[in-house]
Amino acid sequence: MTERSVSIHxxxxxxxxxxxxxxxxxxxxxxxxxxxxIFEPPRYFEKFLEGRRYHEVLDTVARICGICPVAYQMSAxxxxxxxxxxxxxxxxxxxxxxxxxGEWLQSHALHVHLLAAPDFLGFDSVVGMxxxxxxxxxxxxxxxxxxxxxxxxxxxxxxxxxGASVGGFFRAPVEAEVGxxxxxLHAALPDAHxxxxxxxxxxxxxxxxxxxxxxxxxxxxxxxxxGRIVSDDGLNIAIAQYGDHFVEEHRxxxxxxxxxxxxxxxxxxxxxxxxLNRDHLPAASLTLLLQTGVVFPSSNMFHSLLARTLEIxxxxxxxxxxxxxxxxxxxxxxxxxxxxGIGYGATEAPRGLLWHRYELDDQGIVRAARIVPPTSQNQxxxxxxxxxxxxxxGLNRPDDKLRLRAETVIRNYDPCIxxxxxxxxxxxxxx
Amino acid sequence: MIRIIGLGSPFGDxxxxxxxxxxxxxxxDPQVDLVALDRPGAALINWMAGxxxxxxxxxxxxxxxxxxxxxxxxxxxxxxxxxxxxHQLDLAQTLALAGALDCLPEQVEIYGIxxxxxxxxxxxxxxxxxxxxxxxxxxxxxxxxxxxRVETPNSCSRS
Numbered sequence: 001m002t003e004r005s006v007s008i009h010x011x012x013x014x015x016x017x018x019x020x021x022x023x024x025x026x027x028x029x030x031x032x033x034x035x036x037x038i039f040e041p042p043r044y045f046e047k048f049l050e051g052r053r054y055h056e057v058l059d060t061v062a063r064i065c066g067i068c069p070v071a072y073q074m075s076a077x078x079x080x081x082x083x084x085x086x087x088x089x090x091x092x093x094x095x096x097x098x099x100x101x102g103e104w105l106q107s108h109a110l111h112v113h114l115l116a117a118p119d120f121l122g123f124d125s126v127v128g129m130x131x132x133x134x135x136x137x138x139x140x141x142x143x144x145x146x147x148x149x150x151x152x153x154x155x156x157x158x159x160x161x162x163g164a165s166v167g168g169f170f171r172a173p174v175e176a177e178v179g180x181x182x183x184x185l186h187a188a189l190p191d192a193h194x195x196x197x198x199x200x201x202x203x204x205x206x207x208x209x210x211x212x213x214x215x216x217x218x219x220x221x222x223x224x225x226x227g228r229i230v231s232d233d234g235l236n237i238a239i240a241q242y243g244d245h246f247v248e249e250h251r252x253x254x255x256x257x258x259x260x261x262x263x264x265x266x267x268x269x270x271x272x273x274x275x276l277n278r279d280h281l282p283a284a285s286l287t288l289l290l291q292t293g294v295v296f297p298s299s300n301m302f303h304s305l306l307a308r309t310l311e312i313x314x315x316x317x318x319x320x321x322x323x324x325x326x327x328x329x330x331x332x333x334x335x336x337x338x339x340x341g342i343g344y345g346a347t348e349a350p351r352g353l354l355w356h357r358y359e360l361d362d363q364g365i366v367r368a369a370r371i372v373p374p375t376s377q378n379q380x381x382x383x384x385x386x387x388x389x390x391x392x393x394g395l396n397r398p399d400d401k402l403r404l405r406a407e408t409v410i411r412n413y414d415p416c417i418x419x420x421x422x423x424x425x426x427x428x429x430x431x
Numbered sequence: 432m433i434r435i436i437g438l439g440s441p442f443g444d445x446x447x448x449x450x451x452x453x454x455x456x457x458x459x460d461p462q463v464d465l466v467a468l469d470r471p472g473a474a475l476i477n478w479m480a481g482x483x484x485x486x487x488x489x490x491x492x493x494x495x496x497x498x499x500x501x502x503x504x505x506x507x508x509x510x511x512x513x514x515x516x517x518h519q520l521d522l523a524q525t526l527a528l529a530g531a532l533d534c535l536p537e538q539v540e541i542y543g544i545x546x547x548x549x550x551x552x553x554x555x556x557x558x559x560x561x562x563x564x565x566x567x568x569x570x571x572x573x574x575x576x577x578x579x580r581v582e583t584p585n586s587c588s589r590s
Contacts, residue, residue, distance in 0.1 A: 066470045114473055130531035137532060147479045
């Protein structure tokens with residue numbers, strides 16, 4: 001079969017947030033070209049932030065992504081507070097973690113049930129899957145709805161939330177709202193429990209591969225919005241040192257920037273987080289993970305799906321822990337006094353590490369902004385994975401099988417292409 | 432139960448669905464539920480529980496002049512599928528999913544207002560005018576109708 005020439009072009013990837021395309025050219029049994037293209041209109045958010053006052057930053061960055069606005073707001077709040085030398089205190093830190101739990105819940109539930117599950121249950125789309133597995137879709141919608149409700153509790157609304165501010169939140173929920181939320185969270189635990197076991201029982205491809213995991217690591221907790229940046233090959237740095245180790249570069253076929261750690265691709269996201277923070281799982285989540293029999297750290301990229309479901313469980317357990325002894329504070333936000341400086345923020349978005357850097361003047365006006373989203377950090381890793389996964393799968397398989405496998409590999413990273421898109425124009429001629 | 436949902440995002444004319452909801456506040460029988468949602472994707476299905484008649488107002492990009500208002504049929508929706516929505520499931524897919532899950536209300540009406548996709552802040556004039564006209568039409572249609580509460584317990588309930 002080595003003489004066969006195949007060219008697969010998937011013009012618009014389905015079931016991936018945002019829009020992208022994959023070009024794959026196989027000649028004489030070898031991959032001659034493999035490129036994940038991104039053609040959504042470029043985003044100018046870094047430039048757009050310049051000249052804006054610090055209190056406009058959170059509202060602006062929330063618009064970068066309709067799926068993970070909380071992540072953008074939390075990294076930005078942390079960075080601006082870092083520049084101003086502001087320490088938000090335990091109540092704000094805890095509630096930001098709860099806010100973040102809501103986002104993991106809704107984003108992971110959407111991905112697992114509506115976008116990824118059809119791949120592993122053998123359907124083209126969730127619509128086809130719903131007729132045969134309605135309970136799977138209903139569970140996804142329930143968990144997604146719970147995540148949205150948790151975001152609304154602190155954000156005022158679930159998509160493009162407006163409740164977060166530099167220094168805290170505009171409003172603290174009253175005890176009755178939190179009590180109602182706690183009831184919903186407790187009621188969802190069986191769903192989350194079943195979900196993890198369901199994911200562990202799925203027939204996932206066995207695809208062991210070597211990659212470097214990168215995630216935040218906190219002293220004691222599973223990481224959301226605090227910690228140092230660590231990797232499984234020894235990196236352990238403060239978030240301000242990110243630029244000394246990670247470099248972003250343009251590639252001609254993509255408007256996203258490709259991030260490299262010491263010149264090599266790396267992985268961020270649920271699998272990387274779990275690989276590096278298994279010992280910091282809440283006790284109930286760790287017990288559940290042990291029940292699955294799947295061992296982490298794992299080098300099977302498809303265990304991302306299982307990691308994502310376990311993080312749904314973590315999010316519910318953590319939200320319950322943090323809300324259980326809730327007391328409404330007298331003030332939900334600290335007074336903010338701008339000062340000139342550079343600030344850094346790094347949090348774990350559902351899709352992985354989201355790093356921000358802002359330079360602000362003494363009036364609190366943004367002079368420079370840099371935002372590194374998780375999908376651009378995974379970009380090089382996705383291409384490397386595609387290349388070896390397709391070779392391992394067998395290039396002599398029929399085109400539609402190759403196409404589906406390629407789509408499955410890409411979708412497994414849950415890429416949010418609209419977030420990752422930067423400013424370079426596409427359409428550069430390929431060499 | 433009758434529910435009117437305005438779909439949108441905070442970008443320019445895409446807010447038109449929300450504007451229609453805002454205009455309908457206090458103009459309808461309180462039993463008609465008004466909801467503005469920001470790009471809910473499949474989570475729209477969570478708003479169908481117990482609803483007998485669902486009215487959806489959304490922004491539309493179909494090549495007509497900004498402000499053009501249309502009541503969309505199933506085939507219109509199919510033709511628009513995958514067009515303007517870059518996140519999550521689009522409206523046609525979401526309704527198809529709701530159908531597959533047996534969650535669709537008895538009656539679903541969808542109104543689209545053509546927007547100027549380049550409008551960046553606030554609503555453009557023609558679109559704002561059409562929001563007023565559509566709100567008036569909906570208010571008239573819905574106040575003329577006897578409101579009967581039909582609570583249909585189903586598994587599409589909102590958590």
